Amino acid sequence: MLFVTNRIPNEGYQTKIGRELTFDLQNTTPSKHLFFCKRSPDNKKYFEEGSASFFTQLKALSEKTQVLLYIHGFNNTDEADIFPNALALEEQINQYANQELVKVVPIIWPCDDDSALAFIDDYWDDQHAADASGKLFYRLFGKFVSWQKQLVQQGDECHKRINVLAHSMGNRVLMNTLYEWAKAQGDVPQLFRNAFLIAADIENEALEKGEKGQHIVDSARNVVIYYANDDLAMPASKVANLKNKTLSRRLGMTGAENLNKLPKKVYQVDCDNFNNTIDKPKGHTYFLHRGSKQTPVIKHMAEAIKTARVHPSEREYELPYP
Template sequence: MLFITNREPKFSIQTKKNREFDFDLKRNAPSNSIYCCERVDKDKYIELGSTKWLKRIKESTAEQILFFIHGFSNLPEPDIFPRTEKLQKLFDEKEKNLVQVIPVIWPCDNDLGIVVDYWDDQESADMSAFSFARALQFFMKWRDEQPDDKQCLKRINVLAHSMGNRVYRETLSVWNKYHLSDGTPLLFRNSILMAADIVNESLGKGEKGHLISESSRNVSVYYASDDLALRASKISNLKNRVASRRLGHSGPENMDNTQHNVFSIDCDNVNHKYDNPKGHSYFLDDGNGKAGVVFEHLFNSIKTGRVEISDKQNRRHTL
């Protein structure tokens, strides 16, 4: 499994191709560097270097790439990699060689409890934007330098979960501010914002998250009002005098103020069925290995490039 991270490794922080890579979990601050790696087994990783890593993606048999940006209080093992494996298994069972899932691992903490860690992870998410923005710029440069007959033509999708949406939003904001002159390019086929732990006006015109709409063909916002993990997030925000609904609780605050390619998908009826009792990670299976309706919906969006909605006028759908 390929992955990219700005978590610092043990020993030297200098990139070294083909060395054993081991996360330094005691360091919770984002690195200025990006490490392009492969997980060859549980707790066993190799640093490939950016050139070899990109070549591996280009030569992959998968038609599309899905970058998975995890949420807060998640560690590589036992959280992020097993979840990525489950996602990959679900995609392969639907259609082999359609999607390759690549986790984007940013440094967060999980040893002090949700409310305490929450603010540390927010800061880490914001600071991670600078290294991931440089990674995006490097990718664009690499892509533009390829001869016409050797271009990487794979479609790229993003699935951001929980606070991973903050990482995604801030990355595009930093990329636009420091690296681009004419706005963000249309780089992503689907941006899937799952149980997003960002304010619900984030996708509105003039907001930072509007860049997600500009850089994507489709933006699917999956939300559930009884998501208990986001209720804990809300408590933490209120405690720190930040009063705003979360995008993953209510969907976009005002659909009329969002770009036409933003779709609002209500998961209230199913989120606890697939993630009991929190109702937060409801985009996988039913606990018995069978794909849930949320996964089926996002799979269809990735497969077809179109988001299934029942209320086309208001760009809304209920699962």
Template sequence: MLFITNRFPTQSIRTRVNRNFTFDLNNNAAGNSVYYCERQGLDDYLEIGSTAFLQRLKEADVRQVLIYLHGFSNLPEDVFAAVAEFQGLCDAARPGEVLAVPLVWPCDNDLGVVKDYWDDQESADMSAFSFARVLQRFLDWREGEQFEQDPTPCLKRINVLAHSMGNRVLRETLRVWRKYSLPGGVPLLFRNTFLVAADIVNESLEEGHSGELITHASRNVTVYFASDDLALRASKASNLKNRIASRRLGHSGPEDMSRVGRNVFAVDCDDVNTRYDFPKGHSYFRSGTTFGEPGVVFRHLFTALESGRVFPEDETRRMTILRE
């Protein structure tokens, strides 16, 4: 499995191609450096460098790449297990369609969910600076910075899936990328952006708000939400303690659909989320009631991946409720 991370290694922070890479799990600071790596097995990682990494993406026998941004309180092997489950579902649905590539940002490794939550918010914000450079690297690669031995452009479509606090990482990454590299605005880089159980305020995607750039960078933005997501209830309680009073996007969907772009779609998962992820109802976008069997949320998401349209049967539709 290919992956990118800004977590510190126990080795030198200087990139060395083809060295063993070991995560420093006791350090949840967001590094300025990023490492392009391959997972070869359990706790077995190799740093391959950006040139080889991008060439591997280009040569992969798939039509599309999906960047996977995980939520808070996830250590690397937790992330890899989730991505392997998602990749298995994709391969079963249509072999050769999608390659999932996780961006592993530094979550905390101590006890206490509330303490983890606030530590991870800081790490999510600081990770934006390193991941903005990753997006710029992708853009340069797609728009002509090709390798001398293989100058043909890469035609694979790029998508992004952000889960939980990964939405905060995505939001801040695009904001930092525009501020420091793209004063004219972000490019249309993503075919689909899937915001699942998003731990950001529900006005975020509106014009003038912090997540507006997500809609500029994406052809389609699909928000999956569930009002009884217990993890987001804990998030709301934590934010209220710090005088941040707003519903989460992953709880209610966009606050007002008339105030977000026409490329934003809302999908209510309230009828299935706790059945798929009992009791939290937070990670409901992969398997259904049986591990390894796709749930209705995954099937909806994968249809959008294949077709490039959220509701291909009705081009005017912007909202739906998912049921078995």
């Protein structure tokens, strides 16, 4: 599985194609460099690929296969959470579609997995890392756009469709990434076919024009907000944010503050019917099947990826649980 990270490798910054990389999971300091890597499925080891090989491998995927970038949430680590979730996401979408519809590529930013007793300090460490990571990950998209331009000049265009799924605090990473792009490059181009914002740990007005997250809307053909009022991670997020004297409702708990202020390509999906059934008791990671419990989010996302349209077409929709 290909992945990109700004974790600091124990082996140092100097790029060397093919070298094995290891990471100290308690080090949440973001690197000043991006590392384009591949995870070995057999022994769970990581090897440096370099950006050229990384993009070439994505281009070589089947014409019907789309890329789904996966930006993980708070308190997630590589082998405990990120790769198992990414592999499950890829398998479940492809199984529903009955084809290799997506290739999931994790975007890994440095967060740790301290105990529940250290929740607030851990939350703020991760939030700081999410903010700092945005300043670097915009280079990922910049590298991709530059690579595409080089291919055009060579008469070998790449039309690979890209989608992004941001979960929890991963939405903060995505927001900051595109904000940094806008600061550095001006307007944000339409990078994604779909942007899926699941249990988003950002303010519920963040996508409005003039707010920091407006560039998420600019970056995608469709933007789909999945939220649940009884997502227990969202009240915990509000408590943690009191440390910075910030009290705001979270997008992943209420949906957009005013959907009418957002373009028609923004949809929001109420997941109250099943989030705690799928992910008991927190109700936070409800976008993946859990054993015999099948989340309707997989079908909903797969249809949007396959058709480039959100079904049903209502901008506000309560997703039923069969």
